[in-house]
Amino acid sequence: MSADNQKRLAAERALTFVTSGMKLGLGTGSTAAHFVAGLGERVRKGHLDVVGVPTSEATHKLAVQHGVPLTTLDETPELDLTVDGADELDGSLRLVKGGGGALLREKIVAAASARMVVIADASKVVERLGAFPLPIEVIPFGQRATAIAIDKAARKLGLDPVLHLRMGAADAPFRTDSGNLIYDCDLSAIPDPEALADALSGIPGVVEHGLFIGLCSAAVIAGADEIRVMGKD
Numbered sequence: 001m002s003a004d005n006q007k008r009l010a011a012e013r014a015l016t017f018v019t020s021g022m023k024l025g026l027g028t029g030s031t032a033a034h035f036v037a038g039l040g041e042r043v044r045k046g047h048l049d050v051v052g053v054p055t056s057e058a059t060h061k062l063a064v065q066h067g068v069p070l071t072t073l074d075e076t077p078e079l080d081l082t083v084d085g086a087d088e089l090d091g092s093l094r095l096v097k098g099g100g101g102a103l104l105r106e107k108i109v110a111a112a113s114a115r116m117v118v119i120a121d122a123s124k125v126v127e128r129l130g131a132f133p134l135p136i137e138v139i140p141f142g143q144r145a146t147a148i149a150i151d152k153a154a155r156k157l158g159l160d161p162v163l164h165l166r167m168g169a170a171d172a173p174f175r176t177d178s179g180n181l182i183y184d185c186d187l188s189a190i191p192d193p194e195a196l197a198d199a200l201s202g203i204p205g206v207v208e209h210g211l212f213i214g215l216c217s218a219a220v221i222a223g224a225d226e227i228r229v230m231g232k233d
């Protein structure tokens with residue numbers, strides 16, 4: 001079975017967590033897109049009555065296309081459930097996110113939700129986080145100084161970071177939905193995600209980093225032969 005089919009199956013399983021009346025956070029990425037499509041289908045058929053807060057402009061567009069009723073986090077600041085993808089997750093449901101560049105809004109929306117459920121194909125489950133370069137969103141002002149501070153903070157923790165400024169179209173740096181830049185920080189492994197998260201959060205100029213710790217309560221993982229739920233079903 002292809003990874004995309006696994007993503008679709010994980011999304012379909014997560015739809016069983018949704019009940020009418022829920023206020024939902026809608027994640028970003030190819031796995032979350034399957035969830036938004038499935039949600040839209042159920043809404044159009046009259047099986048579900050929900051509202052969603054998109055975590056990116058891309059998800060906003062997709063949700064409109066699929067007929068998912070939308071609200072904003074300002075109108076609806078407390079959500080019941082966020083369903084989102086991940087770039088990596090470990091056995092303690094610690095995540096690396098931001099491959100799609102939406103980590104800031106994704107983290108704000110997840111933090112405003114009573115529950116966050118990750119949906120992923122089995123390749124995303126790792127023994128130890130860090131093979132996927134950690135996305136770090138920074139303010140454009142002083143971005144080179146911020147990158148040096150990130151490098152120093154990681155080295156203090158015994159890591160050997162390699163930072164790449166993410167590029168977008170036409171050889172220009174990628175800009176997030178909030179107009180910021182992203183450094184992808186190649187660390188090979190992150191032995192102590194909590195310590196790195198704390199260190200990065202303390203750097204002026206870092207808006208947010210892609211380590212999601214203590215936010216995800218369950219993950220639906222679709223493999224070639226089975227779908228399993230990690231954490232609280």
Ligand SMILES: O=C(CO)[C@H](O)[C@H](O)COP(=O)(O)O
Binds near residue numbers: 032
């Ligand atoms: O964090 C994300 C976007 O910022 C995505 O959830 C993550 O990149 C996974 O994407 P996909 O479902 O396409 O594999």
